[in-house]
Amino acid sequence: MVNGRTPSVKDVARSAGVSLGTVSNVMNRPEVVSPSTRERVERAMAELGFVRNESARQLRAGTSRTLAYVMLDGSNPFFHDVAQGIELAAEEADLSLFICNSNGRADREEVHLDRLMQQRVQGILITPVNPEAPHLAEISRRGIPVVIVDRVGVGGAFCSVAVDDVLGGRIAVEHLAEQGHTRVAVVGGPESIGQVRERLEGARQIWAELGLPPDDLIYLPTAALTVAEGRSAGERLAGIPARRRPTAAFCANDLLALGLLQQTIGAGLRVPEELAIVGFDDIEFAAAAAVPLTSVRQPRQELGRAAAQLVLDEATNPDHHHHQQPLFVPELVARASTVVRSRAY
Amino acid sequence: MVNGRTPSVKDVARSAGVSLGTVSNVMNRPEVVSPSTRERVERAMAELGFVRNESARQLRAGTSRTLAYVMLDGSNPFFHDVAQGIELAAEEADLSLFICNSNGRADREEVHLDRLMQQRVQGILITPVNPEAPHLAEISRRGIPVVIVDRVGVGGAFCSVAVDDVLGGRIAVEHLAEQGHTRVAVVGGPESIGQVRERLEGARQIWAELGLPPDDLIYLPTAALTVAEGRSAGERLAGIPARRRPTAAFCANDLLALGLLQQTIGAGLRVPEELAIVGFDDIEFAAAAAVPLTSVRQPRQELGRAAAQLVLDEATNPDHHHHQQPLFVPELVARASTVVRSRAY
DNA sequence: CACGCCGTATGAAACATTTCAACGATCGTT
């Protein structure tokens, strides 16, 4: 602070009249140093404005104090809620959380993973572009714990934390069927996204089990899971002549559902009377839509928290840790977008 | 990779039959090493699965490769858009971005800043809980560039990037007045948040300048800038007898506006016929609301990008860098929530 | 009184990299 250079332990030691090691002890095992010298050292630190150099600490100690989360889509609030859950767990373990965003691009994901390896982070949580990503296996083999979030890891090579997307699709469509709908649109895509595939799969399963004709479950593909794509699907839907038009739609996530809702209302359809809508994720804005959105709730924060706990377990006792893939159970939250006689929120 | 330990430059050097320094050169100034040995070293790296240890690099080189953004409210998409802008600029400069979230709590902010100092990040972008934060001055004095985002720094001690919130409040209310409204609610709070203070201030200014009676600009305070608080304000608003009820509301941000919109529609008011609504920020969900929301647009990404550029400038030539506080000009985006005869989106 | 023990403090080694002065070899020039 005095002469430009940031002070080091050495400066503190000199100023407090003790040795290097003692200063380190004050920071890392205060109980072994006598109260009087401890106090002297602490005063010196404060005076000099000493700030521990984390790089040096990490280099020597070999252990980093950060977790990382590589998220799939920064514009989807769902992932931020997951991140929030992770952060809570990280905070409890006194770790920092590094948040990256692949935005669905495998190349961005790769450069982020690369950097995280160089940083020697203590563990990596990731919602991968492609859950078979060979990088991940490689990273895990190197001894860095990896847990997959919101997807089930393949072959039990990692821990993963997810909700049962197939089940989610089932309860969504079952709910619509219970409301008497017999012609339903399922909207989502691209099918390269595993979550989409499984949610739609669940929808088809229950539809078949209910004995409804396959042709009355109409697939409206989208190019992405965004509000804009939801609107575009809404246009197509509203364009169908009324007598053949589905009376309900199940969207693969809430962003799509919100876009669809906006578009169809704009086109003059009444929701839910003429078109019932179910989304997926139950993000905060689902409840806040002008016609509050029925949605399949994922325990978003809980997902993140559980994932963080798994990664920490693996990090702290790598020996007798065994991978697990807990599946959370999604839950339907019925709101005005599907239920005609709803009480106000 | 072979025997557990991750390989170091030393291992690579031995395996390639060159010296330590040469390996380093291959990584940092490939042009000085002859193609043949370079290729040999690179092959050795690949074979061993070498991953450079960033801590050691940083310790020796003295320079870190990361920026950090401490955001104010992780549940507000606005800040994520800002972060996205920062990330883009960081990517161009080949830096990583560390994102933290203070959630409006000064104590969380402080622990994050502390950690960032220990990491010796190259620069800190922050939307502070309190822009006078003495920590920030201290950090800046230590030589770590700090730029304040979405607030104007006090006393020119830092760079800052913000929009003119007062102006934003003015154009919002001016727009309402142009639509013929003469009794308007302004909703927002707490006033400890600078952005809120200034937006409301702008509203009052223009109201007075237009010669409208102060009592007809009704202040509805809220405890936070959230959807839930928006709903609660909506309840209060809807509870006012129709003849005394404001015909329009200006909300200090979009989350409030969305909550207000939902609540008042639920209570049976027609928007915009019986109640016009203007928000602030123009987050993506504003356009996607069932009644698309008129809002004061901030150049969200641009804000982040500009901030990142300032911090980088200060980091790269600290000597003849001079602080600046660019103010962006907000822009009204009129949508259906204020304009009766709107075309569909 | 000798001994061992306990609570503290010490100093050197180690961590993985970058940097830099120095060195040897090759080659063109005089």
Add this chain to the structure above:
DNA sequence: AACGATCGTTGAAATGTTTCATACGGCGTG
């Protein structure tokens, strides 16, 4: 043939911590 210059490579020093074996001094015990 001697001399510089150029090019590529080397080895050692330095970065700021933590860790660990060791030293020291005082005290209770046998």
